[in-house]
Amino acid sequence: MPDSDFFLAVELTGTGAHPASWRRQDSRAEDLFTADYWVDAITAAEKAGADAVFLPDSFGLPPGGAEIAKGRLDAVAIAARAAAATRRIGLLPQAPVTHTEPFHLSKAIASLDFATLGRAGWEVTVSEGAEQAKAFGRKGAQDTAALWHEADEAVEVVTRLWDSWEDDAEIRDLPTGRFIDRDKLHYIDYAGDNFSVKGPSITPRSPQGQPIVAVRADEGPSIQVAVRRADLIRIAPPDLDAAHARRAELRSALLGAERDPDAARVLLDIDVHLADTAERAHEELAELDRWSASATAAVSGALAAPQVGTRAAGAALRHVGTGDSLTELLAAVADSGAADGVVLRPLAVHATLSRLPTVPPAPATTLRERLDLPRPVSRYATIQEGTPS
Numbered sequence: 001m002p003d004s005d006f007f008l009a010v011e012l013t014g015t016g017a018h019p020a021s022w023r024r025q026d027s028r029a030e031d032l033f034t035a036d037y038w039v040d041a042i043t044a045a046e047k048a049g050a051d052a053v054f055l056p057d058s059f060g061l062p063p064g065g066a067e068i069a070k071g072r073l074d075a076v077a078i079a080a081r082a083a084a085a086t087r088r089i090g091l092l093p094q095a096p097v098t099h100t101e102p103f104h105l106s107k108a109i110a111s112l113d114f115a116t117l118g119r120a121g122w123e124v125t126v127s128e129g130a131e132q133a134k135a136f137g138r139k140g141a142q143d144t145a146a147l148w149h150e151a152d153e154a155v156e157v158v159t160r161l162w163d164s165w166e167d168d169a170e171i172r173d174l175p176t177g178r179f180i181d182r183d184k185l186h187y188i189d190y191a192g193d194n195f196s197v198k199g200p201s202i203t204p205r206s207p208q209g210q211p212i213v214a215v216r217a218d219e220g221p222s223i224q225v226a227v228r229r230a231d232l233i234r235i236a237p238p239d240l241d242a243a244h245a246r247r248a249e250l251r252s253a254l255l256g257a258e259r260d261p262d263a264a265r266v267l268l269d270i271d272v273h274l275a276d277t278a279e280r281a282h283e284e285l286a287e288l289d290r291w292s293a294s295a296t297a298a299v300s301g302a303l304a305a306p307q308v309g310t311r312a313a314g315a316a317l318r319h320v321g322t323g324d325s326l327t328e329l330l331a332a333v334a335d336s337g338a339a340d341g342v343v344l345r346p347l348a349v350h351a352t353l354s355r356l357p358t359v360p361p362a363p364a365t366t367l368r369e370r371l372d373l374p375r376p377v378s379r380y381a382t383i384q385e386g387t388p389s
Contacts (some may be wrong), residue, residue: 002152002331002333002334004360004362005340005372006050006067006330006333006334006341006342007049007051007265007267007338007340007341007342007370007371008049008330008341008342008344008359009050009051009052009053009054009090009092009267009316009341009342009344010045010052010053010054010343010344010345010346010353010356011051011053011054011055011056011269011343011344011345011346012045012054012055012056012098012204013041013070013137013345013346013349014032014069014349014351015027015028015029015032015348015349016347016348016349016352017067017271017345017346017347017350018273018285018288018292018347019062019068019069019292020158020288020291020292021288021291021347021348021349021381022069023288023291024288024304024323024348024350024351026202026348026350026351027348027349027350028165028350029069029089033071033073034139035078035081035148036072037304038078038081039081039082039083039085040083041053041080041349041350041353042053042082042089042091042321042354043085043086044080044087044108044354045089045353046086046087046088046089046123046354046361047061047358048353048356048357048358048359049358049359049360049361049362050344050356050359051070051089051090051341051362051370052089052090052092052367053089053090053091053092053093054092054093054094054214054321054343055075055078055079055091055092055093055094055122055374056072056075057072057076057093057094057095057096057125058072058094058125058127058132059096059099059127059132059134059135059136060127060128060131060228062128063202069315072245075093075095076093076095076108076109076112077115078093078176078200079091079092079093079112080112080115081113082110083116084115085120086119087364088361088362088363088364088365090116090118090119090120090121090212090370091112091116091119091120091121092120092121092123092212092214093112093122093123093231094123094124094125095108095109095123095124095125096125096127097124097125097126097150097151097154097155098126098127098128098132098142098147098150098151098334099127099132099133099136099138100132101160101195101201101280102153102155102157102158102195103157103161105122105154105158106157106158106162106203107161107201107202107203108160108213109121109211110162110201110203110204110205110206111124111156111203111206111336112211113207113208114206114207115204116221116367117207117366118206118207118208118366118367118369119121119366119367120157120206120208120211120212120367121212121214121231121232121367122210122211122212122213122215123215123216123234124154124155124213124214124225124229124230124359125214125216126148126150126151127147127255128141128142128144128146128147129141129206139148141385144219144221144337145221148221148225148315149193149194149221150193151193151222151225152225152228153192153193153194153226154194154310155199155225155229156190156192156197156311157188157190157192157195159196159210159213160188160190160197160199160228160379161188161195161199161200161201162187162201162205162206162210162211162371163188163205163209163210163376163378163379163380164185164187164188164199164200164378164380165184165185165200165201165203165204165205165378166184166185166186166187166202166205166216166378166380166381166385167205167209167378167381168181169181169184169185169204170203170204173293176237180203181208184381185200186198186199186200186297186378186380187199187200188206194331205378207366208366208367208368208375209368209370209375209376209377209378210375210376212231212232212367212368212371212373213230213231213232214231214232214233214234214267215229215230215232215233215234216224216233216234216235216236217230217233217234217250218236222251222267223253226264227250227253227254227256227259227264228251228257228259230264231263231264231368231371231373232264232265232267232371233250233264233266233267234267234269235247235266235267235268235269236251236268236269236316236317237268237316237317238315238316238317239317240317240332240333240338241337241338243268243317243333243336243338244336244337244338247266247337247338247340248250248264250264250266251266255287262362262373263373265340265341265373266340266341267339267341267342267343268317268337268338268339268341268342268343269316269317269342269343269345270318270319270321270329270342270343270344270345270381271315271316271318271328271347272319272320272344272345272346272347272352273285273319273320273346273347273348273351273352274319274321274322274323274326274346274351274352274355274356275321275322275351275355277322277357278321278322278325280366281320281322282311282320282370283319284348284351285320285331285347288348290348295352309367316345321379322355323355323356324357326356326357327357329365330342361384
């Protein structure tokens, strides 16, 4: 297995990333809208030694007909429910910014950071298309550049609000009845193209100071936001050579944005299906494809190929095999320097979680400490005489 510095995360997409995963007998699809389903999946990932789980979310329904499982629970609410049932694993719900006020997002993620004692993060997403815009009725559909420009401003607002309370703003002085030192609460006074927010937050500064921000760097505008804002940058190239080149490009871009290249971690997405034997894993995946008449090319393409790791052109790296062969792949990723960690995307959640190779769990720490990222000082902190800012 990779060494302890290698970051292992799992993305939990309903019953699985494959659109027909709900048809499996072990899918627990009937429980998908219950808290127990999600707590069981997240705690299984924690027991396997995963460092974090990503929880996808969207205001839109997935495309497709009766062969697709529809709907989802709110990812931040799932993370909040799992907070008390977990002790070590990081929780990173997706939260779209296009139709959500950054003030509300800031307090939701900060509250999650309190509930987890510093294990919270936020994956920034946007809401594309006229259907989601119509559901809110506040504005029309936006193009990709406009969506990610708005997202960039939203992250700026959220992170400023996280800093608007200094660490020692709460004094709780019973004799005088003073709960806070108001000199250590700060207006952020942000005015941009999409938001105007005065602040401060209504939530004190959380255990990590700044919970972890993740961005998937899929295309130009999102890549730019990832380089400027993200602690975790997710990529999905088709092979390790492409991943190595992408990571090098991102590190150069971080340097160009006047950020330390080591201030962000690059995570490689890997679609995964595990069974007791490699042959059985391919048989099960072929069965999923037969069940799904509208499976996308990224899922159905090249799945009949006999070799682990093959994939359709343009699709993410894929592993179809056993827990032992996955261990070999993770070691190869770590040794190649192609990424600082991986995000496993189970095509069928239960099949993969029940066969994940168990890795020695890292000590219970904050998510920032697990990533070896420093806890930032509030940008609004009062500078004491003789003390550097």
